[in-house]
Amino acid sequence: MNPEIQRRLQLDEALTVAVLTAFIREEVEKAGFSKVVFGLSGGIDSALVAYLAARALGAERCLAVMMPYTTSNPKSLEDAQAVVEDLGLPSLVVPISGPVxxxxAGMDERLGVPATPLRRGNRMARERMSTLFDLSAHHGALVLGTSNKTELLLGYGTQFGDLASALNPIGDLYKSQVRQLSRFVGVPTAILEKPPSADLWQDQTDESELGFTYDFADEVLYQLVDLRLSPEELAANGYDERVLQGIVRRVQRNQYKRKPPVIAKLSSRTIGVDFRYLRDWGQ
Structure with a gap:
């Protein structure tokens, strides 16, 4: 990563943790809840959320849910269990192979073709989120999201799947910042050092699927989004124009994933347009 961009992305770790734990505590309570539930995959993003939530609310008010599929790497469950044990979290293991x-089995027969890895992966992600929201209703616990800023900007996630949540404490942290903060809060080394993966099929890694590293994505996205430089300005600074345009297209094309459903305006006050209040309105 460009040393100057790397410097700019560096966090004041103690201050950031203080802000995010206060955010979790205050937003959960303002929404009328006292507990949270989240998926714990064995990856760095959900691990960081677990450590932040435990600091904010106390481990006893956090439910970690591990939802392996048949093709999931067994190491993912081991790493998730290590987080559970380290923090003393209440936890559940809910395999999703059966419903998926x-x-x-029925849909492949109806359509006459086997599901692609993309369709199967999306179904797995939505099955997991459906499980979390069911447990949310049972336990009266708010669902925490685990998608970082890099993933959200690139649209690297499943709408109403892993991108869904009631509250996301890490959505304004680039992936490199997630790594930095994870080291600070004590996420296990095995999780810090393994390649990022959604673990949706065997040998899948995020960076091989994206076609570039997270460090490169962070470097480009920070300049495009936070510094508001144009793709032309970055190209003039030596970045590959083809790769830049690919990233820009991803950010633009996936805007719909970052927005609530668009409502056609017919009345004088339309929800999300003229009728807008804070999320804790009425609490």
Whole structure:
């Protein structure tokens, strides 16, 4: 990563943790809840959320849910369990192979073709989020999101799947910042050092699927989004124009994933347009 961009992305770790733990505590309570529930995949993003939530609310008010699929790497569950044990979190293991496979067994027959890895992965992500919201209703716990800023900007996630949540404490942290903060709060070394993966199919890694590293994405996105430089300005600074345009297209194309559903305006006050209040309105 460009040393100057790397310097700019560096966090005041103690201050950032203080802000994010206060955010979790205050937003959960303002929404009328006292507990949270989140998916714990064994990856760095959900691990960081677990450490932040435990600091904010106390481990006893946090439910970590591990939802492996048949093709999930067994090491992912081991790493998630290590976080649970380190923090003393209440936890559940809810395998999702049964409902996902049952759906595709019927749908593949109807459509006459087997599901692509993309469709199967999206179904897995939505099955996991459906499980979390069901447990949210049972336990009266708010669902925490685990998607970082890099993923949100690139649209690297499943709408109404892993991108869904009631509250996301790490959505304004680039991936490199997630790594920095994870080291600071004590996320296990095994999680810090392994390649990022959504673990949706065997040998899948985020960076091989994206076609570039997270460090490169952070470097480009920070300049495009935070510094508001144009793609032409970055190209003039030596960045590959083809790769730049690919990233820009991803950010633009996936804007719909970052927005609530668009409502056609017919009345004088339309929800999300003229009728807008804070999320804790009425509490």
């Amino acid at each position: 496979d049952a759906y595709f």
